[in-house]
Amino acid sequence: MYGSRKDSSGSRTPERVSYSPSPSPSSYSTNSSQSSSGRSRVRTAARSVAGVFVACFTPPEEEAPHHSSSAFGGSDAFSSTSDVSGASDSTDGKRLHRSIYTVKSDSTHSKEPASIKFTMADINKATKNFSPVLKVGQGGFGTVYKGQLQDGTLVAIKRAKKSMYDKNLGGEFQSEIQALSKVEHLNLVKCYGYLEQGDERIVVVEYVPNGTLREHLECFNGNVLSLDSRLDIAIDVAHAITYLHTYTDHPIIHRDIKSSNILLTDKLRAKVADFGFARLAADAESGKTHVSTQVKGTAGYLDPEYLRTYQLTEKSDVYSFGILLVELVTGRRPIEAKRELDERITARWAMKKYTDGVAISILDPKLEKSDANGLALEKILELALQCVAAHRRNRPTMRRCAEVLWNIRKDYKEQLV
Template sequence: MYGHRKNISDVRTPDRFSYPPSPSPSSYSTSSGKSTSGRSRVRGAARSVAGVFVACFTPPEEDTHHHSSSVYGGVSDTFSSTSDFSGASDSTDGRKRGTARGIYGTRNDSTHMKEPGSVKFTIAEIHYATKNFALALKVGQGGFGTVYKGQLQDGTLVAVKRAKKIMYDNSIGGEFQSEIQALSKVEHLNLVKCYGYLQHGEERIIVVEYVPNGTLREHLDCIKGDVLSFASRLDIAIDVAHAITYLHTYTDHPIIHRDIKSSNILLTEKLRAKVADFGFARLAADVESGQTHVSTQVKGTAGYLDPEYLRTYQLTEKSDVYSFGILLVELVTGRRPIEAKRELKERVTARWAMKKFTDGFAISVLDPKLEKSEANGLAIEKILELALQCVHSHRRNRPIMRRCAEVLWNIRKDYKELLD
């Protein structure tokens, strides 16, 4: 009824596969009509889409272990290992650098600082803000440590991330430095703002913007607030796309987040999205010097990990694009990337959703808490079409994040027109 297609009889789900050539980003259909040639190529590419997700959940055997990480202390399964170094390859991922910041250079007002991450707090200021780390102000717990809600002397509400003292090893120290370095370079409406840090004696503390309305995952689970409308989910997807585009394109040196997931996306009271937790962030390869990727041990979260990165240890901005594709599926289905308690064919959410999409039943994967309307049916088809491109097994065939944002803008425009 909504976006129904002729069934594809030869769809199969092998353990390993290779995609046929992927349509270019310019072939996306963003109007209410359908693009026959674009859709046929997408169908062809999707016929064996499941294999990519099998690889995604099989981490490399060497030097890889689970690590808990979260934006405000929530626990999740993340792959983490040490020893990062730069490298080059024989292929090139093009990147277009820009100097005009536009919407990606939006600066947040702050009464406490002039530059992001520039303040070196004293322990006395931290004790004042958290009332000596009062248990009543504890808002989260995770692999990095404990997170407290605090208030600076000028009234600014903050989240104070205090590392566990027993975990001051090379890994935690590296994550602390990575987060400080990354946060000190960025400022954008859809990124959690960093106010400063403290590194004194045994204390490792990061002070960031306090975002009061919980994580996207909590909202999808209805732990926080009412059911997120389809329109709100589309707005959130666009906010996240803008944030990642800024990191990849408009910073002084491109930054790869490496842990894009729903529990790392905070929502304001007006449901604006802010990407958080830069503990795994890395500077991207220096294209001007001829590098095309960063060679590094794998870090990230099960379910969102780029299989090509898992296989080759070669990190590029396209690894964030892959994670974003998984996030898009999560937004429209409401399901987590891995649903261990479901029947086998539905356990890997993206594989299940893409199979339904290519069979012509995209509307059937819509979060059951949402209405199966014509507008929702047409929009979900286009979102899944974009998600399919983002999770392509080869990074060279994935769109850049700026293109993702453009496609989502057009989807939202068409969606609003159908509602009017």
């Protein structure tokens, strides 16, 4: 039903998919609240949204061809399948000055985002003529190479497969470049430039050396991410999405927030990657609240309201972020096909345990079941519950998510003292 690939362990994982519009069989409702009122109300809300996860895994009758997910630090190449236009969902509160979230990249170089139009000579030199030794990723869209620019900057170079070229590719490639050219933030992968020449489509972005969040959750390097580090990563991602939604000149909806699109630096700082599905949103002054578009995203992270109505808003990213929070604390993928039936949809399973008062039982077994971890876990699950509310109006903004996570981390550190 969904596109999939095999990971290093041999299990199959869902890839990004796009759906053509078709009727949805059902709708779901929730009574969840964004307030932090009594635990019983939160648990009641959790029970009321249990059915919401079903919609994420019931695709429309028609499917469009799928594309591979991306993470140039990991096992997938990053891909480009997007279109650009539309409107933004309203957000709570006034926009702050963009300097709060506009911070310089931790690179020592000061290139403007996507400012360079590279030549094939530049690319060949940077990749040593696309040497297999420098290959760091492979996916449905193409191949990713590690490269070095003339000034010494390390970069990841995405080269599209020539077999992928069709009448739509030019627009999709330009969509990605247009989105990347507008963003610069510490927690977003920086785009240095691109090449569009003949049958070549190449994007040059910042090289992030330490793999993907998904790989770290699976301990690919033998090290276990502490809950403290996972909270830091969640906050980094929340800041990145807040910037996209609120502080850029033109709001951007990412549409593919997931653990394999989050790259980690050597210091475990998170950087959100892959703008292949990104969509520009209209200014709030336009009066529009959503974009009507075919569904694109990754199975397990897809907003069921978007899947049902084809109305895209910033709150679709919020839903994906809620799934990511559950993934962070459980260590499990959003869909665990090999588990028992009641555990296959991780978020639904986790929320059921939470409402039953045994949230600690879903904590990643690699983490200690301490009082501090248990308290932080419950607070994170409460936020995740709000993020995955069936209706977008009941979900918090990403700015609010960042604020809540800051408070959770503060309380957690105090518990550890």
